[in-house]
Amino acid sequence: MTLKISVIGTGYLGVTHAACMSSMGFEVVGIDIDPSKIRALRAGELPFYEPGLQELLVSELASGRLTFSDSITSAAAADVHFICVGTPQQAESLAADLSYVDTAIDNLAPVIKSGSLVVGKSTVPVGTAERLLARLQEINPLLDLAWNPEFLREGFAVEDTLHPNRLVVGVTNDQAEVILKEVYAQNLAQEVPWIRADLPTAELVKGAANSFLATKISFINAMAEVCEAAGGDVTVLAKAIGYDPRIGSRFLQAGIGFGGGCLPKDIRSFMARAQELGADQSLEFLREIDAINLRARTRVIDLVRAELEENLIGYKIAILGAAFKPDSDDVRDSPALDIASQLQAAGAAVTVHDPKALTSAQLRFPALKYAKEIEECIAEADLILHLTEWKIYRELDPVKLIGLVKRPIIIDGRNALDRDLWIRAGWKFRALGRKAIN
Numbered sequence: 001m002t003l004k005i006s007v008i009g010t011g012y013l014g015v016t017h018a019a020c021m022s023s024m025g026f027e028v029v030g031i032d033i034d035p036s037k038i039r040a041l042r043a044g045e046l047p048f049y050e051p052g053l054q055e056l057l058v059s060e061l062a063s064g065r066l067t068f069s070d071s072i073t074s075a076a077a078a079d080v081h082f083i084c085v086g087t088p089q090q091a092e093s094l095a096a097d098l099s100y101v102d103t104a105i106d107n108l109a110p111v112i113k114s115g116s117l118v119v120g121k122s123t124v125p126v127g128t129a130e131r132l133l134a135r136l137q138e139i140n141p142l143l144d145l146a147w148n149p150e151f152l153r154e155g156f157a158v159e160d161t162l163h164p165n166r167l168v169v170g171v172t173n174d175q176a177e178v179i180l181k182e183v184y185a186q187n188l189a190q191e192v193p194w195i196r197a198d199l200p201t202a203e204l205v206k207g208a209a210n211s212f213l214a215t216k217i218s219f220i221n222a223m224a225e226v227c228e229a230a231g232g233d234v235t236v237l238a239k240a241i242g243y244d245p246r247i248g249s250r251f252l253q254a255g256i257g258f259g260g261g262c263l264p265k266d267i268r269s270f271m272a273r274a275q276e277l278g279a280d281q282s283l284e285f286l287r288e289i290d291a292i293n294l295r296a297r298t299r300v301i302d303l304v305r306a307e308l309e310e311n312l313i314g315y316k317i318a319i320l321g322a323a324f325k326p327d328s329d330d331v332r333d334s335p336a337l338d339i340a341s342q343l344q345a346a347g348a349a350v351t352v353h354d355p356k357a358l359t360s361a362q363l364r365f366p367a368l369k370y371a372k373e374i375e376e377c378i379a380e381a382d383l384i385l386h387l388t389e390w391k392i393y394r395e396l397d398p399v400k401l402i403g404l405v406k407r408p409i410i411i412d413g414r415n416a417l418d419r420d421l422w423i424r425a426g427w428k429f430r431a432l433g434r435k436a437i438n
């Protein structure tokens with residue numbers, strides 16, 4: 001008989017996981033405490049933008065395999081329960097807030113069948129899974145828990161879930177692995193690498209992976225700083241080192257750095273947990289990674305001042321991009337919006353454009369001015385800042401735009417635009433880690 005699945009938490013991770021599991025043929029119920037979210041999902045409305053997911057949600061709802069509920073008792077019939085709730089950074093410390101995970105376990109344990117398997121997917125500090133397993137078995141000794149970290153990228157969530165580059169399962173016994181192999185049978189048939197680990201290692205894999213990615217980005221941003229000091233070009237440098245397969249060219253895009261709901265909070269919670277474990281020295285370098293990352297935001301503001309003047313009061317600045325990265329409407333810890341609000345606080349008249357993230361940006365930063373059209377955003381601007389590398393910005397025609405602005409100055413905060421094209425069209429082009437060319 002096919003396994004029945006419940007997914008607790010219908011945020012980014014949960015909805016994607018629920019819809020993808022349903023598309024693999026499982027009967028899936030997605031559960032969330034927020035009734036308005038559940039109402040929207042039942043109607044086939046995705047509360048955020050993710051390429052391909054809206055279509056998948058609609059088709060899986062129509063198949064009858066995928067349902068949503070705001071009651072935890074709807075999980076009762078399932079055999080496997082995925083915990084996909086958020087673990088944001090605590091307001092008062094670097095550590096992760098585990099209250100949603102704890103509540104999910106406490107609410108779930110009394111209502112599910114003996115013999116069922118709870119599978120954690122949320123990003124948690126090491127040691128959490130062992131604690132949750134003990135809690136679960138305190139309520140019902142016949143329940144089991146596994147940890148199965150998620151590596152999906154926003155913008156590629158469906159692709160990454162249906163075709164992950166590896167599957168990591170932290171288990172304490174063979175039976176749990178057998179059940180998870182049944183859940184992921186289709187991926188295993190595609191020969192996706194399968195890594196069985198103990199619970200702490202499975203939790204650590206996620207922290208380690210995101211720390212490595214953050215380190216790679218901050219490394220190239222540190223090289224951008226050195227290039228600026230020495231008159232070099234970081235884009236050429238990145239290309240040159242990237243050909244070494246031990247280094248690899250991906251995640252070497254210098255610019256305003258990483259943001260989003262994962263990398264920044266994950267490296268901080270990793271450091272906080274290492275400190276609790278007495279291994280703080282081991283992750284001390286992540287403090288520098290975080291600092292380099294935040295410095296990139298300041299450096300782009302310094303570039304704006306260098307092009308205009310120290311006092312920005314009254315200058316009109318157009319910002320292209322609000323999302324923390326392209327193909328997403330997620331603005332959590334968005335470097336673009338952080339820069340936009342710092343410039344506004346410095347007295348500049350800032351207008352922000354984004355093809356998908358205007359609604360979410362407006363909710364988080366209501367005081368900023370937004371424009372639906374690029375032309376409206378840049379009209380009479382003293383300077384344009386390109387801060388999220390959407391494809392539509394790469395396709396802009398600088399010849400057509402030059403007549404709209406007050407001064408033709410563009411700063412490419414993502415090193416993604418074609419510099420020669422803009423310069424040929426008469427623009428002054430500046431970028432992080434590259435020499436100024438007029």
Ligand code: UGA
Binds near residue numbers: 123326
């Ligand atoms: C990240 C990881 O890549 C996923 O593997 C992980 O599952 C996820 O976090 C998570 O923990 O849930 P995501 O937050 O979607 O995924 O975004 P990334 O693609 O990692 O990009 C993060 C940030 O780094 C973005 O702001 C992006 O603009 C920036 N970045 C990325 C750079 O500045 N330079 C680069 O070369 C690459």
